[in-house]
Amino acid sequence: MKNQKVKYIFVSGGVCSSLGKGISTASLGLLLEGHGYKISIIKMDPYINIDPGTMSPFQHGEVYVTEDGAETDLDLGYYERFTEANLSRKNSVSTGQIYNTVIQRERRGDYLGRTVQVIPHITNEIKKRIFDVATDDMLDFVLVEIGGTVGDIESVPFLESIRQIRQELGHSRVMNIHLTLIPTISVAGEQKTKPTQHSVKELMELGIYPDMLLCRTATNLSDEMKSKIALFCNVTEQNVISALDINGSIYEIPYMLHLNRFDEIVLKHFGLEITPLKLPRWDKFIKAIRNPRKKVTIGVVGKYTTLQDAYRSLYEALVHGAAANEAEIEIVRIESDKILSGKNINVRSVLKDVDGILVPGGFGDRGIDGKIEAIRYARKEKIPFFGICLGLHCAVIEFGRNVCGLEDANSTEFNPTAGHPVISLLEEQEIIFDKGGTMRLGAFRCDFNEGSYIRKIYNSAFAMERHRHRFEFTMKYRDTYLNNGMVFGGIHAETELVETIELHDHPWFIATQFHPEFKSRPTAPHPLFRDFIKASIEYGSKKR
Numbered sequence: 001m002k003n004q005k006v007k008y009i010f011v012s013g014g015v016c017s018s019l020g021k022g023i024s025t026a027s028l029g030l031l032l033e034g035h036g037y038k039i040s041i042i043k044m045d046p047y048i049n050i051d052p053g054t055m056s057p058f059q060h061g062e063v064y065v066t067e068d069g070a071e072t073d074l075d076l077g078y079y080e081r082f083t084e085a086n087l088s089r090k091n092s093v094s095t096g097q098i099y100n101t102v103i104q105r106e107r108r109g110d111y112l113g114r115t116v117q118v119i120p121h122i123t124n125e126i127k128k129r130i131f132d133v134a135t136d137d138m139l140d141f142v143l144v145e146i147g148g149t150v151g152d153i154e155s156v157p158f159l160e161s162i163r164q165i166r167q168e169l170g171h172s173r174v175m176n177i178h179l180t181l182i183p184t185i186s187v188a189g190e191q192k193t194k195p196t197q198h199s200v201k202e203l204m205e206l207g208i209y210p211d212m213l214l215c216r217t218a219t220n221l222s223d224e225m226k227s228k229i230a231l232f233c234n235v236t237e238q239n240v241i242s243a244l245d246i247n248g249s250i251y252e253i254p255y256m257l258h259l260n261r262f263d264e265i266v267l268k269h270f271g272l273e274i275t276p277l278k279l280p281r282w283d284k285f286i287k288a289i290r291n292p293r294k295k296v297t298i299g300v301v302g303k304y305t306t307l308q309d310a311y312r313s314l315y316e317a318l319v320h321g322a323a324a325n326e327a328e329i330e331i332v333r334i335e336s337d338k339i340l341s342g343k344n345i346n347v348r349s350v351l352k353d354v355d356g357i358l359v360p361g362g363f364g365d366r367g368i369d370g371k372i373e374a375i376r377y378a379r380k381e382k383i384p385f386f387g388i389c390l391g392l393h394c395a396v397i398e399f400g401r402n403v404c405g406l407e408d409a410n411s412t413e414f415n416p417t418a419g420h421p422v423i424s425l426l427e428e429q430e431i432i433f434d435k436g437g438t439m440r441l442g443a444f445r446c447d448f449n450e451g452s453y454i455r456k457i458y459n460s461a462f463a464m465e466r467h468r469h470r471f472e473f474t475m476k477y478r479d480t481y482l483n484n485g486m487v488f489g490g491i492h493a494e495t496e497l498v499e500t501i502e503l504h505d506h507p508w509f510i511a512t513q514f515h516p517e518f519k520s521r522p523t524a525p526h527p528l529f530r531d532f533i534k535a536s537i538e539y540g541s542k543k544r
């Protein structure tokens, strides 16, 4: 059943990528919530992969995991961090999924001899996915971000689908927002509208008439510029607004857009009352990041540290944790390749200025030695250490080799014939050959043992946390590790799998098999990140 009142807002992007469509869409979601509405957000990705699960971080950035275990685009991370929306696999749609469904239907014979075509079969499936999210009766708005740039061949079926939805439901239930770029030519110091004109022209050729243009620009658009853009693009002048480049935090963007009347224009479009914006929890967070009283430096020892987005949720969770401690955070990204195994001097020189060390998740054996070396250093020097997923694997290997005397302790991911495979695949997974969607994915319950530090940090006996991995701690080594002082703080009760480890002769040494960063929000910082930053601040203040 279609929800008869829900309104749809489609956000497309023009001129080029990386203009901040995801953050703008997430910001609009937050602003609408601030006016008392309930929203959901869908990301439509034009690639033919079913999901980004099999894509390299060099190609795609982070793979964001939802509670129900979907491997999705990192924009879903922004949506969840900015808004209250609970997202699931329904909120992440790719061309690959659409075609997969239609082709399966064709093989089953569901089309009864008809020719299967982009219009109507592919577009109907796209529309169905959008309407499926809207079945929740509580929803007031469904925001749909169309990935890619208008003019790309791949996004045409998505744009055709939203054209049809506007045609079916009309102006009063559908709004089209187009995010575009107004570049400034530096020598002339002039803002240029031509790329925007061309982009809107392309949209119009597809039958889509934008109701609002959100213009990414270095300086606010003058009234004269706005009227020029309005004239050429067939949009009312009031509905051409600036999306300014921001120097500071991305969390400043919603208010910047609010000041430019982003939410007001949307409410007006739908004939809704312009109510005052109320975001008390967001305001508290903004106040904290604007007025830090302390400083903390965290070293992230990973292997995709040169990329902006490969550890996006992790960096954001660190920012939330710092804000919860009224601290400004400096994140030092360290390529683990640079830390050479066994060379104590080198690891010290690389990590000497950090107050805490975090080893994040990852795949494959490149850079593993450097991570293990960084963990050894953190353990010995009693520097706060936080390991996530692969970070837990590395911590287990390090402890096995250097404390338990298991010299060739390793993960079978890095050495399938390791003498001591302290991290390995679950038995039943050893026969899995497909790489797509074969991991332990999504939320599982973790029970915290009495007396564990982690139970105190969560202030709870259990938590639901999100996973994305294939390898696990190997149970037969449990007693060896216990006898040498490792504490298994969190366990997945049904399978007895190790979920978290900790050391008690150390101020803060915790690693988790799950990814807590996916659940941290600015308005609800994750307890592990909050506590890790707290311990790091304490360590830093003693060091100085």
Ligand code: GLN
Residues within 6 Å of the ligand: 360, 361, 362, 363, 364, 388, 389, 390, 391, 413, 468, 469, 470, 471, 472
């Ligand atoms: N590569 C490891 C595994 O598959 C860890 C994955 C991760 O860090 N997300 O188990």
